[in-house]
Amino acid sequence: MRIAVDAMGGDFAPEAIVEGVVMATAELPEDVTVVLIGRQSVIGELLKKHNSESAATIEVVHAEDVIDMGEHPTKALSQKPNSSIGVGFKLLKDKQVDAFCSAGNTGAMHVGALFSIKAIEGVLRPCIAGFVPQINGGHAIMLDIGANADCKPEMLAQFGEIGSIYAQYMFGVASPRVALMNIGSEEQKGSLVAQAAHQLLKDSRRINFIGNIEGGDFFASKADVIVTDGFTGNTMFKLGESFYPLAKQRGIEDEFIAKTNYESVGGSPILGVNGNVIIAHGISSPLAIKNMINLAIQQVKADAYTKIAQVLA
Incomplete structure (x- = not known):
């Protein structure tokens, strides 16, 4: 199982995101890999800082651009295809990851889901x-x-x-x-x-x-x-x-x-789309990020979005 996390999204990113991922990977099953998306050099330095012993369960995918909290979602996604959110949705669409999580721009996450993995057929509004x-x-x-x-x-x-x-x-x-x-x-x-x-x-x-x-x-x-x-x-x-x-x-x-x-749950899923997308608070702490990853793992195991698709079909 591969859980993608936007390392650059959130008020306290990337520090809080990377720390939360390190906290999560210390307890994750061996078959779970967390894919951190963002500026590789910055993420690498933070992983060194936290002396992560779980490097085998963390992958880094480079994304140069960042969609800021105040940016217009549709415009930002079209102008910044190499943003951490844009790259995250590409990985999800190509089924290279099983879930995509972010504490970044909520509007961009919602629009990104609609334009990449799209709404489940028959869903009026995710x-x-x-x-x-x-x-x-x-x-x-x-x-x-x-x-x-x-x-x-x-x-x-x-x-x-x-x-x-x-x-x-x-x-x-x-x-x-x-x-x-x-x-x-x-x-x-x-x-x-x-x-x-x-x-x-x-x-x-x-x-x-x-x-x-x-x-x-x-x-x-x-x-x-x-x-x-x-x-x-x-x-x-x-x-x-x-x-x-x-x-x-x-x-x-x-x-x-x-x-x-x-922090106790860590995130909220977008329901009605063809994939697992979790949105976290912009103020997310490392604990919230850790719990968001656990929520994503539970949701992947539940396979709820395919069940929704089957019923609505």
């Missing part, structure tokens, strides 16, 4: 999924958390199907409970879009739809899949992530709140 810790243990998968701010009912209904398949193969849940995030539990509540999406989800024979949930149910272990538009999902997800630093600032230690720390 989305970004987030892992929401649940009070009874484990995580719920929430989608979308930012790729699609405005959604039609049909898109939300499909998110439910995609999330259900992903939860089934990633979490091992036989019949994932799918819920629609809304402003009330009653069927007639919410916007016109939410009401129409509710009916589509209810009528779907592919999922175990349990109805609406509210914001107060976010961590309550009521659902395995939480469906919402990218605007609402991004707002709720980032609110949830704010609990850990706030608790830490106030001297509060709690096992559950610690799970809301963005």
